[in-house]
Amino acid sequence: GAGVSQTPSNKVTEKGKYVELRCDPISGHTALYWYRQSLGQGPEFLIYFQGTGAADDSGLPNDRFFAVRPEGSVSTLKIQRTERGDSAVYLCASGDGSAKNIQYFGAGTRLSVL
Amino acid sequence: AQSVTQLGSHVSVSEGALVLLRCNYSSSVPPYLFWYVQYPNQGLQLLLKYTSAATLVKGINGFEAEFKKSETSFHLTKPSAHMSDAAEYFCAVSHTGTASKLAFGTGTRLQVTL
Numbered sequence: 001g002a003g004v005s006q007t008p009s010n011k012v013t014e015k016g017k018y019v020e021l022r023c024d025p026i027s028g029h030t031a032l033y034w035y036r037q038s039l040g041q042g043p044e045f046l047i048y049f050q051g052t053g054a055a056d057d058s059g060l061p062n063d064r065f066f067a068v069r070p071e072g073s074v075s076t077l078k079i080q081r082t083e084r085g086d087s088a089v090y091l092c093a094s095g096d097g098s099a100k101n102i103q104y105f106g107a108g109t110r111l112s113v114l
Numbered sequence: 115a116q117s118v119t120q121l122g123s124h125v126s127v128s129e130g131a132l133v134l135l136r137c138n139y140s141s142s143v144p145p146y147l148f149w150y151v152q153y154p155n156q157g158l159q160l161l162l163k164y165t166s167a168a169t170l171v172k173g174i175n176g177f178e179a180e181f182k183k184s185e186t187s188f189h190l191t192k193p194s195a196h197m198s199d200a201a202e203y204f205c206a207v208s209h210t211g212t213a214s215k216l217a218f219g220t221g222t223r224l225q226v227t228l
Contacts, residue, residue, distance in 0.1 A: 044217030105157035
């Protein structure tokens, strides 16, 4: 597609459940980023992939959060044992991996944990 | 660690008036600096970027920003506001010379009134 696609656009789950959020980057982009945006805040970095490997996962808040990018394209962010505090908009961005560091963002997935 | 501070969570201007959104950065090394705009229920769109070339950077939609090292600032301006400029604006910083995470400010909501 022309832009970064994230699915679903909205996800409602119950506390303790497992969720997966998907990101389809712009075709050919080697860099992929996940951010989390809480209400009234700026996006906070979670993890960055260069190709299939996580180049920087320093933003993952704890071991309940995990992300994969097995073929270097689509990425899935996985959250286990969800908590109400995980409620936020999860943003994905992709880039060409160059020093320009221009990141193109998707519309996000709004996660609500009840 | 790199960070940015956006002064003023809400700014209101009249249509046709000057827009000034403030951003100050903290970085121990020369940074890349960005301004992004976010419209409701949409992803972030890049307005402009400073990459250590020209200190005055022109972006889309008539916006520009000036990098001032002595003031550690990267304020966003537009000579004449339009109603369509109403949105959330985020300043961000990253390392230079490599694809890497962005550190965002908390955002400034711009309101444009008639």
